[in-house]
Amino acid sequence: MDLDEVAGRLYELPPSEFTAAREAEARAAKDAGEVRLARDIAGLRKPTVSASAVNRLAREHPDDLGELLSLGQELREAWERHDAEALAELTRRRGELAGRLSRLIRREAGVSAAAAAEAEQTLDAAVVDAGAAEEVRRGHLAKPLSYSGFAPAPAPAPAPRGKPAKKPAASTTSADSAPEARSAEARSAEARSAEARSAEAKKRQEAETKRREETEARKAAERQQALDTHREWVTALEQAVQEHDERAERVAGLERKLAKARKRLAESAQRLEVAEREERHARHRVER
Secondary structure (H helix, E strand, C coil): CCHHHHHHHHCCCCHHHHHHHHHHHHHHHHHCCCHHHHHHHHCCCCCCHHHHHHHHHHHHCHHHHHHHHHHHHHHHHHHHHCCHHHHHHHHHHHHHHHHHHHHHHHHHHCCCHHHHHHHHHHHHHHHHCHHHHHHHHHCCCCCCCCCCCCCCCCCCCCCCCCCCCCCHHHHHHHHHHHHHHHHHHHHHHHHHHHHHHHHHHHHHHHHHHHHHHHHHHHHHHHHHHHHHHHHHHHHHHHHHHHHHHHHHHHHHHHHHHHHHHHHHHHHHHHHHHHHHHHHHHHHHHHHC
16 A cells, blocks of 8 residues: 555545545554554645545546646647647637536536636646646645646747858847747737636626525525514414413303303202102192
């Protein structure tokens, strides 16, 4: 077992599972007597959400990612050659590929707009920097990558052989003017591409913000409606309880009156029975 193997297992996990898995891997290495490896494993950083999304892309869509990274190599070579025409075409393809991969990340990883922007920034860094491309390809990122500018300025083109210039100053200007012009066109093409990507990212972020605000507004309205409905039923419940108690009290009062009336009725029936019996006795005495 080596660090690269362990890192491969850890960085394919969701960020929420990373820390516990890292501790388990470090304990296993320590129990196996590999103290240095255990220390190195413990030092692995938990990935951010955006870094984890790019790691997932590297594992689940290696062909799509490889296409973008290969195009990045072509872009760097075209930049070194000052090939403005190739740069324009490659920049166009780069925008299409980067957009497709960004949509994959947002759809499959379900990240926020901010995390999606960081993932796109990481892919941009991988396109213009070979070292960043290798990090992205390995899928062991702990944080998003970034870059400044497009690439280092290319070395001046060598002077053509065979026909030495009669005027050194004029010859130097002629040899350098075409590459400089192509370089300027390349920078202009890259600037337009960067502006387009920035505008697209801003548009997506604004759409996400609007969608989130609409969702929050809808939820707030639903909560308010639920509160209003609850208040109405609380009032109805209180009225029903009061009405029930009042009627129960009336029923209890009527039952008490009925019990008294039944008692008086029983007493009257007893007196009636006594009166009837005595009347019969009296009549028998009269008839004798």
